Amino acid sequence: MRLWPVMLPLLVAGGSPCGAGARWALQFFHDALDSELVITDLAFPSPRTGVAAGYLLERGRTRPRVLLTRDGGRSWQFVETREAAVALHFLDENLGWMVTERGLWRSGDGGATWSKLSGLRGLLRVHFLDSRRGFAVGLRKAIYETADGGVSWTRLAAADQPDSNPERTVYGWIEFAGPKVGSIVGWSSPRREPEARLPDWLDPEGAETRRQWPTFSIVLQTSDGGRSWQHSTTSMFGRITRLRRLPDGRGLALVEFQDTFEWPAEVFRIDLRENRTERAYREKNRAVTDLAFAGDRAYLAAIEPPGKLRQTPVPGRLVMIRSSNLKDWEEMEVDYRAFGRRAVLAVGGDREVWVATDTGMILRLEGQ
Template identity: 40%
Template sequence: MKETTRRVFLAVGAAAGCAAGQTPGPAPPKPATPSQVRAEQLVAVPAGAIAPAEKGAGRYAAKRWKAVRLVDEDETTGALNDIRLMGMERGIAVGALNRRGKVEPQALLTRDGGVNWTAVKLRDVPLSLQMLDESRGFYVGEGSLWYTDEGGAAWEKRKLPNSREYIMLRVHFVDPKRGWAYGAGKVFWSTEDGGLTWRKVKESEDLNLKAENTIWTSMVWLGEKAAMLAGSSAVPRTEAMARIPDWMLPERAARRRLTPSTTVVGETRDAGLTWKLSVASTFGRVIRMRSYGMRALTVFHYGDGMDFPSEVYDLDLTTGKSKPLFRRKEVVVHDAVPLPGGGAVIAGVEPAGRLRATPVPGKVRIFVTDDGVEWSEMKVDYRAVGRRVTLARFSDMNMLAATDEGTILKLM
């Protein structure tokens, strides 16, 4: 598969960089259409084996990820859907416990940098979390939006957009009043009163995509006025194909042809007053974006028909240049945090079976680079398993990770 099939999204990112007041760089190559794409053998990035961090001489050589919280009660399972660090000491993770079939939503609070955690009961199962500072933040529940100004100790119910057909997955607020909600469906929403009322973003209503096939997944802000929102749209498998899950018939999934989907990107240059939306046929789905200054990392996921399950792209929003930063056959990447100087921390899961979408939790693996060239794999507590892992960073040496099996890891 050609590298250019993933640069449609990146070209729009370069435009957003220029919108943030940067000098435009050279335009990325014109993306290939599906009919032009041919099966080409991609190589791992970085090439060759990745050495353990403890054998290197970098600043992370003596660091490891220690499990500071595990769900170990009998007949109890846990899931953490999001985690945030708001300072050197304060952090929040949100998720739920399942005790013998009874779901108990909760927030976990730390006041010592993640060493100890205190549970706070919630009234709604949290899907995602955003904190504005140490005190104020929002979480998206299955039914409502919730606001705290007490660092997560207490939550006030707000509203999510009134969409019966499509569930909102995330919000992004730039202050306690002004924000956006997005998730399933082609329409995303804005609020000017902290989520008490919502209005549809008109440009998304006019998007020429089927709402039932479309999902928005990630938003990043590049300064005060420029932002990007990314998502995808794909025709679902037929009912007959979907009736039996892939993990029950791995041979079928492995033989399935890689089919193009649509990457959709929203771009604003005026702090969200107006949006320009772009769509293009690509392979894979954008599942995560994170930015640091004028640099953004984007995580793509692919199906079982491709050699590599995922890929991280590094985009310089000042020049418009992009490059593949990380892809390995044995690791499904779920999060990528940019570090100063071209560095990054990559978190993923090594699937337990032949398929990437197996229900069996896999081993958590975390990689680091200081410069985007030399990589090492960090030591992770052997008890850390999951199907998904999320990172939280306050500084280069103050980071946490959470899994959908309820484990919290701390960089020690």
């Protein structure tokens, strides 16, 4: 079953601001002299309990931090951590895990305290089915499974089934739509000769001469709770960085491109009931960085690039987009102060939707 598309005609037009009073209101902003908050991930295991993770940049030093709310975002509290978070995963208001560059941490009190479980490096994401059984994915073609809550890990043989170079293969996303059906998404990037020595924003002329190369994309799927996995591969432009699925077989996949590509990102609509994939959304000035389902609606978090090159240190305007049918999309009213380079979404309960930027801002959807 193929989850990636053949390039199809554009199905939806660019959105216009939606009405009905729905707006994204700023709930938290770290606005401090000589201090910048970079939020890398956001989780809301319940409508009242939220955890934002990342780090403070202060006078050239990195200070890992977690930001907590217990009252639905009305107040937030900083908690110092020993390592900066890459990703979060929570089962409920109390039990959660934090991926860092140097291992995995566990919290039993909603993020107030953390204990290190493993020094396994190179992880990017974890997903737990219950308090003991979970999976981890990451760099160097890594997929692991645990049966003791993350204390010990076993490498899965399914990770090595796709024919790709382990040193250039990344499994960057894992998601389950219920206890049985899950997906792991990865990619293997070709080696470029010569490799770019500077980021595109420091070498714009060189960036224009470096064309986008196809990526070897990998999707692994399970229908038995991860006891067996089947893989599919294809060569395509861009990287599948998000894959969200609903229990009824519908879903959305986010493909992100490098600066030199005509489009910053595309979102594809998946219908596993009909084994069909179609383009759902793309705009040249909307760099989508995350997507999520809440109730009967889908939400996209995007950044409006401030210039021709999208991956620059300069933040762009936050743009929020939603759809009730995965075909027609509308842009929403967002607090004018909301800017960032990337944004992440979180859903608390069925309909409480939140977004955080890597510039230290957290916003909540009001008036749905």
